[in-house]
Amino acid sequence: MKKAQSLILVIFGASGDLTRRKLIPALYDLHKQSLLSDTFAVLGVSRTDMDDDAFRDHVRDFLPKEDAGLDLFLKRLYYLSINTSDVNDYSHLRNRLERMRHELNIDDNYIFYLSTPPILYEVIPSNLAAVNLNRSIKGYRRLIVEKPFGTTLESAKILNQNLLKYFKENQIYRIDHYLGKETVQNLLVTRFSNAFFEPIWNRNYIHHVEISAAESLGVEKRGGYYDNSGAMRDMVQNHLLQLLGLVAMEPPVVIDADSIRDEVMKVFRSLTPIKETEIAQRVIRGQYIESQIKGETIKGYRQEEGVPSDSRTETFVAMKFFIDNWRWGGVPFYIRTGKRLPTNVTEVVIRFKPTPHHLFHRNEGITKAENMLVIRIQPDEGIVMRFGMKVPGAGFNVQNVGMDFHYSDLLHNRLPTAYERLLLDCMQGDATLYARGDAVESAWSFIQPILNAWENNPGIPVYGYPAGSWGPEPALHMVEEYDWRFPCKNLSSNDNYCEL
Ligand code: BG6
Secondary structure, three states: OOOOOOEEEEEEOOOOHHHHHHHHHHHHHHHHOOOOOOOEEEEEEEOOOOOHHHHHHHHHHHOOOOOOHHHHHHOOEEEEEOOOOOHHHHHHHHHHHHHHHHHHOOOOOEEEEEOOOHHHOOHHHHHHHHOOOOOOOOOOEEEEEOOOOOOOHHHHHHHHHHHHHHOOHHHEEEOOHHHHOHHHHHHHHHHHOOOOOHHHOOOOOEEEEEEEEEOOOOOOOOHHHHHOOHHHHHHHHHHHHHHHHHHHOOOOOOOOHHHHHHHHHHHHHHEOOOOHHHHHHHEEEEEEEOEEEOOEEEOOHHHOOOOOOOOOOOOEEEEEEOEOOOOOOOOOEEEEEEOOOOOOEEEEEEEEOOOOOOOOEEOOOOOOOOOEEEEEEEOOOEEEEEEEEEOOOOOOEEEEEEEEEEHHHOOOOOOOOHHHHHHHHHHOOOOOOOEOHHHHHHHHHHHHHHHHHHHHOOOOOEEEEEOOOOOOHHHHOOOOOOOOOOOOOOOOOOOOOOOO
């Protein structure tokens, strides 16, 4: 892999949770693989009063202490305490960056990472521009913006307009960590490097597509954030629609940022809007309620810290919709996601149409052919194809079997984390796996009418579902003619409800 260029990465929100959990560990992994330039430094910026040494100690506390490389890595970290909302503090930032560049012999390249509360997404870029940190003649300036990118269509549009006042579109990297997952990128390779999938990847052969992202944890300590978001904003509007974009897009002309993002954009523009009158049937929302799992009482959502006791925020969504284009006309797509489901699994299921004529008997209890391709995003990353095989012995009885590939079988099977991949891409100026402004707005355009209908019609139910179940009853039977696949942690297992 190509090494990143010489640069300073400025992390706003350096004392925060994302920096601790994702950014610094990803940078450390890149450092250990020698993928960072020899002249690379991180400048952590936030309000907390610390000096470089205190910041390094803080980072040392959450990184594994096993190797000598850690000290070398820590030496690359610097810290500046400013009030990020106050434009007057930005001259300190500019001076500090210039000093670091000269002392450390770093090129004139800066990446600014906004890992702050979203309220600062408009303030920081404008303050950077006020001290000319948004432009450079000799090097580059890039801005990484974390999710959530807006909380409504309107706010996403305003955010885009404001960012574009100070940075050009090709300087803005809107992160969606799902796109950084190895298995999500592998969707493109599976589809477009194999001749046998693409001819059948369309309405003539595919019965329906399911995208499921199940999580067994609840909202943990994030109740305050989550209650203003809900599953639709937290998972569907961004991660799962981006995943859909890669499943449903046309082959791009070449693999580059614009070609791929143009095709994803076309998918979003072809999403058939769900009419207000159809929302109650086609989009099921749910909220987990207290239950007993293996003798232990699991709290309901309304009992979680930071959640109001009368909250109607959805922790589960299952929806059915269509893509109105030549390839997908009439094929139902289903998305399902939720907290406190029986297992932790994200996967895409392509269910193929059955043969036109049924020649053979199926084994007892198996009435339907399982011609399906399961693309497992996580865990037990891999792919399984399920189809009918003859049961050995007399007659022609058929049973469903699976043929599987697991990433863990590869010799070099370390899967880089999403943040590792995305940070390196940004350092190399590759925005392919970042969301483009128009696509983010387009995804919001599809979701916003649903959120409006929910808000305006309290009669649309929020169904309770017991923590640890597969969601509310009406969602269980929404897949036309089939059931959802109920995934197990292990990709190849196929027993319903195996985690319960
Ligand atoms: C985040 C959401 O963006 O994605 C979380 O805010 C969710 O609520 C997480 O748990 C899921 O990501 P992953 O990588 O764990 O599947």
